Amino acid sequence: MEDCLAKKMEITVSEAEKRTGRNAMNMQETYTAYLIETRAVESQNEGQCSPVDSLWRRYSEFELLRNYLLVTYPHIVVPPLPEKRADFVWHKLSADNMDPDFVERRRIGLENFLLRVASHPVLCQDKIFYSFLTQEGGWKEMVNETGFQLKADSRLKALNATFRVKNPDKRFTELKHYSDELQSVISHLLRVRARVADRLYGVYKVHGNYGRVFSEWSAIEKEMGDGLQSAGHHMDVYAASIDDILEEEEHYADQLKEYLFYAEALRAVCRKHELMQYDLEMAAQDLTSKKQQCEELATGTMRTFSLKGMTSKLFGQETPEQREAKIKILEEQIQEGEEQLKSKNLEGRDFVKSAWADIERFKEQKNHDLKEALISYAVMQISMCKKGIQVWTNAKECFSKM
Amino acid sequence: AVGTPKPLPSSGPKSLREMPHPLATSSSEEMGPALTPSPELLLPRSIADKDLSLPNGTPVDTSSPASSSSLLNRLQLDDDLDGETRDLFVTVDDPKKHVCTMETYITYRVTTKTTRAEFDLPEYSVRRRYQDFDWLRNKLEESQPTHLIPPLPEKFVVKGVVDRFSEEFVETRRKALDKFLKRITDHPVLSFNEHFNVFLTAKDLNAYKKQGMALLSKMGESVKYVTGGYKLRSRPLEFAAIGEYLDTFSLKLGTIDRIAQRIIKEQLEYLVELREYGPIYSTWGGLEVELSEPLEGVSACVGNCCTALEELSEDMTEDFLPVLREYILYSESMKNVLKKRDQVQAEYEAKLEAVALKKEDRPKVPTDVEKCQDRVECFNADLKADMERWQNNKRQDFRQLLMGMADKNIQYYEKCLTAWESIIPLLQDKPETK
Numbered sequence: 001m002e003d004c005l006a007k008k009m010e011i012t013v014s015e016a017e018k019r020t021g022r023n024a025m026n027m028q029e030t031y032t033a034y035l036i037e038t039r040a041v042e043s044q045n046e047g048q049c050s051p052v053d054s055l056w057r058r059y060s061e062f063e064l065l066r067n068y069l070l071v072t073y074p075h076i077v078v079p080p081l082p083e084k085r086a087d088f089v090w091h092k093l094s095a096d097n098m099d100p101d102f103v104e105r106r107r108i109g110l111e112n113f114l115l116r117v118a119s120h121p122v123l124c125q126d127k128i129f130y131s132f133l134t135q136e137g138g139w140k141e142m143v144n145e146t147g148f149q150l151k152a153d154s155r156l157k158a159l160n161a162t163f164r165v166k167n168p169d170k171r172f173t174e175l176k177h178y179s180d181e182l183q184s185v186i187s188h189l190l191r192v193r194a195r196v197a198d199r200l201y202g203v204y205k206v207h208g209n210y211g212r213v214f215s216e217w218s219a220i221e222k223e224m225g226d227g228l229q230s231a232g233h234h235m236d237v238y239a240a241s242i243d244d245i246l247e248e249e250e251h252y253a254d255q256l257k258e259y260l261f262y263a264e265a266l267r268a269v270c271r272k273h274e275l276m277q278y279d280l281e282m283a284a285q286d287l288t289s290k291k292q293q294c295e296e297l298a299t300g301t302m303r304t305f306s307l308k309g310m311t312s313k314l315f316g317q318e319t320p321e322q323r324e325a326k327i328k329i330l331e332e333q334i335q336e337g338e339e340q341l342k343s344k345n346l347e348g349r350d351f352v353k354s355a356w357a358d359i360e361r362f363k364e365q366k367n368h369d370l371k372e373a374l375i376s377y378a379v380m381q382i383s384m385c386k387k388g389i390q391v392w393t394n395a396k397e398c399f400s401k402m
Numbered sequence: 403a404v405g406t407p408k409p410l411p412s413s414g415p416k417s418l419r420e421m422p423h424p425l426a427t428s429s430s431e432e433m434g435p436a437l438t439p440s441p442e443l444l445l446p447r448s449i450a451d452k453d454l455s456l457p458n459g460t461p462v463d464t465s466s467p468a469s470s471s472s473l474l475n476r477l478q479l480d481d482d483l484d485g486e487t488r489d490l491f492v493t494v495d496d497p498k499k500h501v502c503t504m505e506t507y508i509t510y511r512v513t514t515k516t517t518r519a520e521f522d523l524p525e526y527s528v529r530r531r532y533q534d535f536d537w538l539r540n541k542l543e544e545s546q547p548t549h550l551i552p553p554l555p556e557k558f559v560v561k562g563v564v565d566r567f568s569e570e571f572v573e574t575r576r577k578a579l580d581k582f583l584k585r586i587t588d589h590p591v592l593s594f595n596e597h598f599n600v601f602l603t604a605k606d607l608n609a610y611k612k613q614g615m616a617l618l619s620k621m622g623e624s625v626k627y628v629t630g631g632y633k634l635r636s637r638p639l640e641f642a643a644i645g646e647y648l649d650t651f652s653l654k655l656g657t658i659d660r661i662a663q664r665i666i667k668e669q670l671e672y673l674v675e676l677r678e679y680g681p682i683y684s685t686w687g688g689l690e691v692e693l694s695e696p697l698e699g700v701s702a703c704v705g706n707c708c709t710a711l712e713e714l715s716e717d718m719t720e721d722f723l724p725v726l727r728e729y730i731l732y733s734e735s736m737k738n739v740l741k742k743r744d745q746v747q748a749e750y751e752a753k754l755e756a757v758a759l760k761k762e763d764r765p766k767v768p769t770d771v772e773k774c775q776d777r778v779e780c781f782n783a784d785l786k787a788d789m790e791r792w793q794n795n796k797r798q799d800f801r802q803l804l805m806g807m808a809d810k811n812i813q814y815y816e817k818c819l820t821a822w823e824s825i826i827p828l829l830q831d832k833p834e835t836k
Binding site: 178181182185186188189192193195196198199200202203206207209210213216217220223224227231367370371374375377378379381382385386388389392393395396399400402 | 668678815826829
């Protein structure tokens with residue numbers, strides 16, 4: 001197991017704070033800043049606590065960091081950021097970015113992101129990442145200086161490659177299908193879960209009305225009064241209990257969301273492969289056609305129809321000198337092309353190898369994490385059932401005393 | 403063992419001297435030979451014996467029913483019924499569908515087991531339909547107007563919305579009809595009613611129904627013809643209190659009914675979402691390899707919770723709501739009895755005042771005013787006794803009802819708990835093949 005940053009350094013996103021400032025267009029804006037605290041992990045150092053370093057970052061800086069990582073390590077499944085805007089909300093949660101619950105869950109999500117990167121064998125060694133954690137001023141300039149934006153593949157180029165690539169590695173094609181379906185199924189799950197939460201909330205809250213009416217009824221009863229009154233209290237407890245239950249369930253939803261966004265990161269790696277493969281195929285195709293041209297010029301035969309051939313036939317042949325010159329240029333180009341093709345081939349194979357290694361690592365991580373998430377979900381459900389049994393048992397006892 | 407004849411303090415049948423023979427007045431054209439009932443089956447034995455006494459053997463008593471001795475007897479009556487010396491058991495079961503050319507309807511078997519002298523046989527088994535129960539209730543209201551008659555389940559059901567022949571509807575109705583008869587059985591006065599006896603025993607109830615002259619009680623006859631229009635001076639405190647209590651009580655029950663309905667509605671909407679939710683885990687499981695079993699497990703678990711929830715909602719609809727509604731109906735009919743009582747008292751007060759205004763020197767109060775006073779006192783006594791009984795039964799009924807509601811919810815959560823606990827080992831399982 002490589003020695004990743006996470007083992008040497010404690011990283012937390014400990015606080016969130018509302019700030020106001022001026023944006024690029026000199027307009028006033030409100031945003032949230034997050035406090036990143038880091039501390040070197042001292043192994044076996046009694047009593048000696050290393051100092052805590054801290055700096056503030058806002059969400060857009062996290063985004064910048066991630067974009068940098070995406071471009072710089074296209075063969076890595078880069079951990080996703082928590083959602084920019086609240087999505088899959090059920091009625092109680094607001095979709096407002098300034099809402100304290102949303103900010104709190106985002107804080108946890110950002111911390112999770114940093115820990116994921118810090119425990120990745122490749123990503124944790126990145127200098128920009130390290131500076132993100134430790135260097136307050138000038139970090140943005142540093143990132144931009146890497147010129148990573150220029151290296152980014154255009155969306156259009158990538159889309160084009162996806163459609164036109166002829167021979168991608170089958171595993172990547174399958175993986176792409178898998179990530180599409182994973183995205184689809186998790187978003188469906190999250191949407192319906194939000195509706196389920198909404199309905200469950202309704203069921204619990206209506207029971208609160210029993211509390212009031214039992215109390216009112218108990219006022220006109222002699223012997224039944226006490227039992228009714230105390231049972232009503234338990235109904236109030238029952239109605240109130242749903243708030244905590246659903247709050248806990250949001251953590252489960254967040255765990256699912258992380259993997260929803262991870263699916264996008266998987267797709268990005270597949271897209272990169274397709275792009276490289278397409279590039280390779282185009283280069284090979286170009287080389288083949290140049291070789292063909294060269295051959296035609298050398299032998300004087302025209303194997304395939306070409307406009308040039310036709311025009312030269314119609315308007316007269318070239319001089320031998322002209323032909324020689326052309327052949328020379330082509331031969332140079334062919335040589336260049338062959339070298340390029342060789343290196344592209346190598347690049348492609350390296351990419352496939354390292355990407356697939358990271359994908360295997362990711363698969364294991366995903367299986368482990370999702371299993372844990374399902375277990376904690378089941379535990380939540382068990383806890384909810386036990387609370388329900390408790391409340392109704394208490395109510396039953398009160399009724400028995402009527 | 404035949405019990406000692408118990409006195410009917412207030413509302414026994416009229417003096418048999420005053421009553422014409424039932425069969426004499428009914429026109430023979432109406433009843434064909436096949437329908438001519440034999441006296442033994444239709445009429446209490448005492449009439450056939452030309453005995454001038456009440457069906458249970460006691461001589462007709464025209465003195466004030468509220469006399470202390472009869473009150474004492476009534477109290478003894480209650481003790482006996484509460485103890486182990488029950489001598490009348492009635493059950494409603496075995497619903498059957500009858501398809502005829504004109505209509506389709508359901509009959510229920512009414513089984514009676516008794517040691518009472520008023521019954522010729524120790525056991526009876528007859529079939530009755532809802533309209534027979536309805537007839538019985540009307541007859542009881544007519545003949546025992548000073549008493550609280552238990553309610554019947556609702557008569558009319560909106561066709562198309564509720565299936566009158568569905569198992570659930572029929573079972574709910576059967577339970578309510580059973581409760582209705584049991585409440586009458588437990589009542590020290592109503593259980594001795596003529597019509598009740600016939601209802602339980604007659605092979606052909608329709609023939610009996612056709613008899614024009616019903617056996618009206620003295621009270622029934624008199625109260626029936628009490629006209630309204632008399633204004634009540636002052637309602638005795640206890641009856642005012644009962645009236646106020648019933649008003650608030652039925653209001654609160656109405657609220658509880660609405661809440662319960664709302665909960666069922668929300669639960670069913672929750673169920674709809676859960677039904678979509680569970681299968682998504684299964685779909686996901688189809689995409690995965692290592693996670694396939696855990697996801698399938700979660701899907702199945704959610705499915706089990708759906709089943710449990712469905713059962714809970716059904717139980718609440720079938721067992722909880724109907725009983726609430728019965729009690730609301732009960733309160734309504736009780737308020738009507740209270741109104742009648744007011745009228746009887748008002749009439750007495752008016753007549754008394756009229757006499758006082760005449761200022762004639764009379765040695766005693768005229769008999770019709772005396773009769774009014776009797777009626778008032780009788781009514782008050784009956785009503786008071788019935789209210790006490792009703793309060794007690796109400797407490798037991800609601801105790802049972804609400805404990806039942808709590809129980810059903812506990813069972814629901816226990817089923818869900820079992821489902822979720824059982825998949826924890828499945829989720830934690832580490833695959834052997836790696």
